[in-house]
Amino acid sequence: MSILIQATYFLAAILFILGLKQMSSPVTARRGIHWAGIGMVLATLVTFLAPELSDNPQAVTNYILIIIAIAIGGGYAWVSGKKVAMTDMPQMIAMYNGMGGGAAATIAAVELLKAQGEIAAARESFVGSVINEADPSLMTVSGVMGVDVTILAILGAIIGTIAFSGSVIAWAKLDGRLNSNKLLPQQQLINLVLALVLVGFAVAVYFTGDLMPIIIFFVLALVLGVFITVPVGGADMPVIISLFNALTGLAVGFEGYVLGNAAMIIAGTVVGSAGSLLTHLMAKAMNRSVSNVFFSGFGTTAGASADAGESGGSMKEIQSQDVGIMMAYASQVVIIPGYGMAVAQAQHKVWELTQLLTDKGVKVKFAIHPVAGRMPGHMNVLLAEAGVPYDLIYDMEDINSDFQNTTVTLVIGANDVVNPAAKNDPNSPLFGMPILNAEQSDNVIVIKRGRGTGFSGVENPLFLLDNTRMLFGDGQKAVNELIQSVKEL
Amino acid sequence: MIEGLAALYIFMLAGFTGYEIISKVPVILHTPLMSGSNFVHGIVLVGAMIALGIAENTTQQAIGFIAVLLAAGNAVGGYVVTERMLEMFKSSDKKGAAGESK
Numbered sequence: 001m002s003i004l005i006q007a008t009y010f011l012a013a014i015l016f017i018l019g020l021k022q023m024s025s026p027v028t029a030r031r032g033i034h035w036a037g038i039g040m041v042l043a044t045l046v047t048f049l050a051p052e053l054s055d056n057p058q059a060v061t062n063y064i065l066i067i068i069a070i071a072i073g074g075g076y077a078w079v080s081g082k083k084v085a086m087t088d089m090p091q092m093i094a095m096y097n098g099m100g101g102g103a104a105a106t107i108a109a110v111e112l113l114k115a116q117g118e119i120a121a122a123r124e125s126f127v128g129s130v131i132n133e134a135d136p137s138l139m140t141v142s143g144v145m146g147v148d149v150t151i152l153a154i155l156g157a158i159i160g161t162i163a164f165s166g167s168v169i170a171w172a173k174l175d176g177r178l179n180s181n182k183l184l185p186q187q188q189l190i191n192l193v194l195a196l197v198l199v200g201f202a203v204a205v206y207f208t209g210d211l212m213p214i215i216i217f218f219v220l221a222l223v224l225g226v227f228i229t230v231p232v233g234g235a236d237m238p239v240i241i242s243l244f245n246a247l248t249g250l251a252v253g254f255e256g257y258v259l260g261n262a263a264m265i266i267a268g269t270v271v272g273s274a275g276s277l278l279t280h281l282m283a284k285a286m287n288r289s290v291s292n293v294f295f296s297g298f299g300t301t302a303g304a305s306a307d308a309g310e311s312g313g314s315m316k317e318i319q320s321q322d323v324g325i326m327m328a329y330a331s332q333v334v335i336i337p338g339y340g341m342a343v344a345q346a347q348h349k350v351w352e353l354t355q356l357l358t359d360k361g362v363k364v365k366f367a368i369h370p371v372a373g374r375m376p377g378h379m380n381v382l383l384a385e386a387g388v389p390y391d392l393i394y395d396m397e398d399i400n401s402d403f404q405n406t407t408v409t410l411v412i413g414a415n416d417v418v419n420p421a422a423k424n425d426p427n428s429p430l431f432g433m434p435i436l437n438a439e440q441s442d443n444v445i446v447i448k449r450g451r452g453t454g455f456s457g458v459e460n461p462l463f464l465l466d467n468t469r470m471l472f473g474d475g476q477k478a479v480n481e482l483i484q485s486v487k488e489l
Numbered sequence: 490m491i492e493g494l495a496a497l498y499i500f501m502l503a504g505f506t507g508y509e510i511i512s513k514v515p516v517i518l519h520t521p522l523m524s525g526s527n528f529v530h531g532i533v534l535v536g537a538m539i540a541l542g543i544a545e546n547t548t549q550q551a552i553g554f555i556a557v558l559l560a561a562g563n564a565v566g567g568y569v570v571t572e573r574m575l576e577m578f579k580s581s582d583k584k585g586a587a588g589e590s591k
Binding site: 009012016017019020021023024025026029030032033034036037040043044047048050052053056057058059061062063065066068069070072073074075076077078080081082084086089090092093095096097099100102103104106107109110111113114117148241242245248249252253255256257259261262263264265266267268269270271272273274275277278281282285368370373375376377378380381384385390393395 | 493496499500503504505506507508510511512513514515516517518519520521522523524525526527528529530531532533534535536537538539540541542543544545546548549550552553554555556557558559560561562563564565566567568569570571572573574575576577578
């Protein structure tokens with residue numbers, strides 16, 4: 001039996017790694033998630049046969065509890081995952097990730113409580129006896145569980161718990177349920193003190209066999225996760241979610257060691273390192289460092305330079321008929337979509353417009369900034385949902401030199417990713433972030449709801465340029481009008 | 490059971506594997522891949538089942554129950570959303586050959 005279980009875990013680990021590998025190319029990506037899914041089902045089924053489960057006097061109750069818990073947790077996730085809108089995907093990933101972190105932390109909790117229970121029982125049996133103390137090395141959690149296991153259990157508990165409460169906050173912020181960035185004055189200092197106290201209690205858990213330190217330890221870790229995440233600005237959320245994803249992987253790997261489970265160690269560590277690299281890539285794409293994300297609010301420097309941007313020119317409006325003519329007779333049109341397009345649910349209309357223009361012989365390309373949408377790649381998902389084939393979609397590096405050959409660049413719902421201030425205004429908070437060179441095309445049309453600033457609150461000088469025209473209105477309505485005017489030609 | 494040093498080797502090799510997998514990924518797949526790796530750490534379900542399976546009293550069972558509940562949510566939810574995202578990636582030349590579905 002044990003051989004069967006180990007062999008299945010081994011197979012599952014292979015399927016996870018191959019699955020992730022295949023997910024790194026759009027052609028094989030679907031097969032990849034299927035393979036990983038098969039691995040997960042096999043690993044789950046075979047775990048029912050584990051001798052640890054059947055040898056327990058509580059086996060029957062526990063089997064029933066396991067099945068009920070899987071049915072409820074899995075059922076909830078199945079339904080919510082099926083119906084969530086593509087625009088809300090980032091917070092849903094945050095939620096599921098938080099659940100994983102919470103699971104890793106609760107596994108640690110069970111292990112620590114089991115050890116604590118053994119110690120309590122041992123103490124009980126020595127009360128009143130001649131020898132008033134048992135073997136002292138067996139009177140601490142680390143004595144019962146072993147040094148390495150205890151350390152990794154505690155580390156996994158800290159990381160998993162922080163990932164859990166942090167992910168829940170990230171979900172609440174992205175879902176618009178929590179808007180505050182401020183919690184307490186001197187938040188960073190408080191977080192530091194809290195982290196130190198948490199380490200203190202982790203040491204206490206290690207060296208004692210009492211229940212109280214364990215409880216306080218978990219509560220502190222929960223609070224720390226909240227405190228870390230609340231001050232993080234909305235634009236930085238994807239980096240945080242990715243980081244929590246990596247942390248959860250690490251916590252799962254650690255708890256895998258505690259349980260002696262190779263599948264958990266391998267899968268958890270692979271995700272931990274892959275997630276860390278992904279976090280780094282995301283932060284780099286946004287011109288932020290990971291420590292920057294945590295320790296400085298983004299909006300704080302924006303106020304200073306906001307008025308400096310008002311200096312030259314004004315926005316010039318244009319009507320949709322004129323834009324229609326412009327695009328229908330263009331040689332190349334580049335569309336730069338932003339999150340605003342997705343919010344307006346305009347992606348289907350944009351694809352319709354693209355097909356119309358292609359039929360008229362216009363070359364249409366989509367330019368995607370690495371951080372368009374709420375996460376890297378989010379915009380690609382949204383366009384894919386509308387049916388846009390991925391070979392019309394270009395990354396920033398591939399298209400930036402092509403803007404010079406572009407007759408019309410249509411910016412729809414994007415703002416900061418085309419802000420030239422990132423290139424030439426050292427005072428801008430965006431300075432240094434790579435952007436799409438929209439301003440180099442012959443004409444720039446910006447579809448925008450109003451005259452306000454974007455997500456980050458930074459003024460955009462692109463809107464004031466001589467070759468830029470503004471088409472004000474709701475994204476979907478504006479594109480609809482464009483379709484009409486192209487059709488009428 | 491995995492011994493200390495062997496586990497260290499597993500940690501190291503798995504770490505390099507993860508790094509290697511991600512390093513050549515096009516930006517368009519970042520979100521699905523993050524979601525996919527989010528699904529993969531749903532393997533915590535296996536550990537949660539063991540944690541609940543070895544529980545001996547009501548407190549441990551209650552906590553283990555929460556562990557399985559959360560882990561199942563991670564695994565199932567991660568799979569569903571990743572699959573939904575990847576389902577939509579189509580290439581324009583494939584479309585004709587595969588036959589229009591919509």
